[in-house]
Amino acid sequence: MSTGQTNRLTNSFVRKLRHGACLTAEDEVQLVDLTHTARQVAARGDIVLEGEEARGLVLVLEGWACSYRQLENGKRQIVSLFLPGDLCQPFGILPRFLDHSLGAITPVTLAQVPLPAIQAAAQASPRIAEALWWDLLVAAAVDRERVVSLGRRSAAERLGHLLCELHLRLTLVGLADETGYDLPVTQADLADLLGLSTVHVNRSLMDLRGAGLITLKGRRLAFRDLAGLRAASFFDTTYLHLDGAKPT
Amino acid sequence: MSTGQTNRLTNSFVRKLRHGACLTAEDEVQLVDLTHTARQVAARGDIVLEGEEARGLVLVLEGWACSYRQLENGKRQIVSLFLPGDLCQPFGILPRFLDHSLGAITPVTLAQVPLPAIQAAAQASPRIAEALWWDLLVAAAVDRERVVSLGRRSAAERLGHLLCELHLRLTLVGLADETGYDLPVTQADLADLLGLSTVHVNRSLMDLRGAGLITLKGRRLAFRDLAGLRAASFFDTTYLHLDGAKPT
DNA sequence: CGGTTGCTTGAGATCCATCAATAGGAGTGG
DNA sequence: CCACTCCTATTGATGGATCTCAAGCAACCG
Numbered sequence: 001m002s003t004g005q006t007n008r009l010t011n012s013f014v015r016k017l018r019h020g021a022c023l024t025a026e027d028e029v030q031l032v033d034l035t036h037t038a039r040q041v042a043a044r045g046d047i048v049l050e051g052e053e054a055r056g057l058v059l060v061l062e063g064w065a066c067s068y069r070q071l072e073n074g075k076r077q078i079v080s081l082f083l084p085g086d087l088c089q090p091f092g093i094l095p096r097f098l099d100h101s102l103g104a105i106t107p108v109t110l111a112q113v114p115l116p117a118i119q120a121a122a123q124a125s126p127r128i129a130e131a132l133w134w135d136l137l138v139a140a141a142v143d144r145e146r147v148v149s150l151g152r153r154s155a156a157e158r159l160g161h162l163l164c165e166l167h168l169r170l171t172l173v174g175l176a177d178e179t180g181y182d183l184p185v186t187q188a189d190l191a192d193l194l195g196l197s198t199v200h201v202n203r204s205l206m207d208l209r210g211a212g213l214i215t216l217k218g219r220r221l222a223f224r225d226l227a228g229l230r231a232a233s234f235f236d237t238t239y240l241h242l243d244g245a246k247p248t
Numbered sequence: 249m250s251t252g253q254t255n256r257l258t259n260s261f262v263r264k265l266r267h268g269a270c271l272t273a274e275d276e277v278q279l280v281d282l283t284h285t286a287r288q289v290a291a292r293g294d295i296v297l298e299g300e301e302a303r304g305l306v307l308v309l310e311g312w313a314c315s316y317r318q319l320e321n322g323k324r325q326i327v328s329l330f331l332p333g334d335l336c337q338p339f340g341i342l343p344r345f346l347d348h349s350l351g352a353i354t355p356v357t358l359a360q361v362p363l364p365a366i367q368a369a370a371q372a373s374p375r376i377a378e379a380l381w382w383d384l385l386v387a388a389a390v391d392r393e394r395v396v397s398l399g400r401r402s403a404a405e406r407l408g409h410l411l412c413e414l415h416l417r418l419t420l421v422g423l424a425d426e427t428g429y430d431l432p433v434t435q436a437d438l439a440d441l442l443g444l445s446t447v448h449v450n451r452s453l454m455d456l457r458g459a460g461l462i463t464l465k466g467r468r469l470a471f472r473d474l475a476g477l478r479a480a481s482f483f484d485t486t487y488l489h490l491d492g493a494k495p496t
Numbered sequence: 497c498g499g500t501t502g503c504t505t506g507a508g509a510t511c512c513a514t515c516a517a518t519a520g521g522a523g524t525g526g
Numbered sequence: 527c528c529a530c531t532c533c534t535a536t537t538g539a540t541g542g543a544t545c546t547c548a549a550g551c552a553a554c555c556g
Contacts, residue, residue, distance in 0.1 A: 069396050072482050077399040079392045090388065092340075093381035099389055099487050133341035140338065141347055143391055144327045148317050150398035151325040151443030155512070186534065195399030197513050202536060234320050239347050403544075434502065445545050450504060503552080510545070519536075526529085 011035060011061055012085035012173045013111075019172055020134030021127045030121050030128065035061060035111035047088075047102035047110065054095055056112040058088040063108030064184060067100045068192065078193040080143060081105075083166075085173045087139075091118050091132050106184045138240050142169075145239060150195045153234070155204045158194045160233030163214065163221065168240055180215075180222035208232075259283060259309055260333035260421045261359075267420055268382030269375045278369050278376060283309060283359035295336075295350035295358065302343055304360040306336040311356030312432055315348045316440065326441040328391060329353075331414070333421045335387075339366050339380050354432045386488050390417075393487060398443045401482070403452045406442045408481030411462065411469065416488055428463075428470035456480075 014031050017023065023031075038061065041047055047058060047065060058065075065082040079100055082088050088102055089095075094115055122129040142165065149158045166183070170176035187205070191198045208214050213229040215222040223229065230237065262279050265271060271279075286309065289295055295306060295313060306313075313330040327348055330336050336350055337343075342363055370377040390413065397406045414431070418424035435453070439446045456462050461477040463470040471477065478485065 067392075069392075071396070071400055075400045077396045079395050090381070090384060093378070093385055095385055095489055099484075099489075100392060130341070133338070136338055137341055137343055140388075143395070144315075144317075144348060147327050147391070147394055147398060148319070148325045150395060151440075152319055152323045187536095188534080192399075198534090199514080199536085200512055203512090206536085236347075436502080446502090447504090447546080448544055451544090454504085497556100499555090501552105501554080504550085506548085506550105508545105508547085511543090513540100513542075515538105515540085517536100517538085519534100521532100521534085523532085524530080526527100 013059060013061065013087075014085075015173045016085035017128075017131040017135060020138075021131035023127050023131060024125075027125050027127050027131075030125065034113050034117055034121060035059060037112050039110045039112060041065075041104040041108050041110060043104055043107050045104045047104060047108075048098055050099065050101045051097050053097055054089065056114050057091060057094070057118060058102060059111040059113050060084055060086050060088065061109040061111055064105040065102060065108050065110075066105055066189075066193070067102050069100050076192045077195065078189070080139070080146075081166075081193060083169055083173065084175065087113075087132075087135060090136055091115075091122070105189060141239055155194070155196055155200055156207050157233045158196070159190070159201065159204045160208060160213070160229050161235050162190070162194065163208075164226075164230050164233060164235040164237075167223075167226075168237065172240075178223070178226070180220060182219050183216070183221040184219050260331075261307060261309065261335075262333075263421045264333035265376075265379040265383060268386075269379035271375050271379060272373075275373050275375050275379075278373065282361050282365055282369060283307060285360050287358045287360060289313075289352040289356050289358060291352055291355050293352045295352060295356075296346055298347065298349045299345050301345055302337065304362050305339060305342070305366060306350060307359040307361050308332055308334050308336065309357040309359055312353040313350060313356050313358075314353055314437075314441075315350050317348050324440045325443065326437070328387070328394075329414075329441060331417055331421065332423065335361075335380075335383060338384055339363075339370070353437060382489070389487055389489060403442070403444055403448055404455050405481045406444070407438070407449065407452045408456060408461070408477050409483050410438070410442065411456075412474075412478050412481060412483040412485075415471075415474075416485065420488075426471070426474070428468060430467050431464070431469040432467050 009032065010028065011032060013035055014023070014028050017031065048054065050069070060082045062084050065088070066078045067080045067082070067088065068076055068078045070076050118132070122132055145161070145165065149161055153161065167176050167181060170181045175181060187201045188198045191201045194201065205216060208229070209216065211232070213225050213232065215224055257280065258276065259280060261283055262271070262276050265279065296302065298317070308330045310332050313336070314326045315328045315330070315336060316324055316326045318324050366380070370380055393409070393413065397409055401409065415424050415429060418429045423429060435449045436446045439449045442449065444452070453464060456477070457464065459480070461473050461480065463472055
């Protein structure tokens, strides 16, 4: 209850979608209604395993989750990170089977949204449709940025860029401010996300600390020089298409 | 005119979408009608530059294109590769401005599809909607696979995996068979796609040739041992969700 | 033909992975 | 409340995969 209040009037999903379209009070009620089938999964628990059939859209209401692939050689790659308010699949179709697994990082609260229900909501309200499409666009932009990082950025740049990205995404749902945010992932998780070894993640983290850019104690990430961090990791603050946002 | 015949009855877009839904003759007419505003771009020419406003969905009818990011340090990362029949953006929304550039690799024939037109087509036919969503799903799966490759696969594995992926995608639109296909990209393009240097792409290509897996002369890629190549690069043939396909 | 572009090969440098060992916390059970 | 264990963070040393710089060559083209 401390990290993100879920009640009948709003939740992280709605808080995020407000940035994508000018939702009416009625729209918000419709969206919250989609999320009433809540389900808990413990930290590091499985949500859906690769090869399973999807039984509905998975929506993260609280906590952090991720999609990942477990490789034949024992390595793991996290494909996407899902924060509160994030939909784990595109909202218009369900695959016959998943080509990746979904797992919890922290304890998570999930909603399992039936595809027909969300489609009906999008049909009924052009603002909901717009917000959902905007969300899909943002998710795609985040994924593109990950490709760029993995392909062409150094370890420290990747790390810094990720920290900036998370800052922006968490701010959207009210879970971060200018000073920093809770970063409830292990260095091994970061390694699987960034395509690095845990040892090198640790050293890159040291570099960022040594450069006076961040502080990371326990699970709290604090910025000491946000502008400097953004510059050092070539982070472009406009990349989430927030210009279409209607801040509440 | 040799690579892919475009006429009033069918084109590469329709040929691909047939795999995603059971389209009627009427559906196919609707889809072809979307593509009549053809436009040519020369090899290596710009299609849309980063920061520009999108004026419609870009659809590749013939030739190869890509989306890429030009980095501050002079490096380039290709984010997605677009083959004949590929839509370069999700079909439900246009961003205010592009966070990446679109460029031609070979000479390309493009259609610029107005967003309202494609939305109307999807509204009018649930089969068209299904096919478009399937296409989006496949594109997302390809992008995920790229993330996995960049993060956790060796250079030779990345290359082999890409060659297998292209084989499958080109087969969908009738541009490849069991023996191989035309690969009209330079080694520098491959490097920017795979996050490698051109020198190392060359050496990895040599490795695959040396292992008796492929032949690459001129612009023709020929398989000498497709099963071996797939095994060596851990390629999963089911990953494009073709089980939902209705082969014609 | 000269110039350009793309492919190939060599040699040395660098970034990052791997292996290994230590230390600090958090939980657990006695 | 202590001993124990596990997990995570940290640091060192070594090796390997890939990059960068450099040069030669072949094909194409005006």
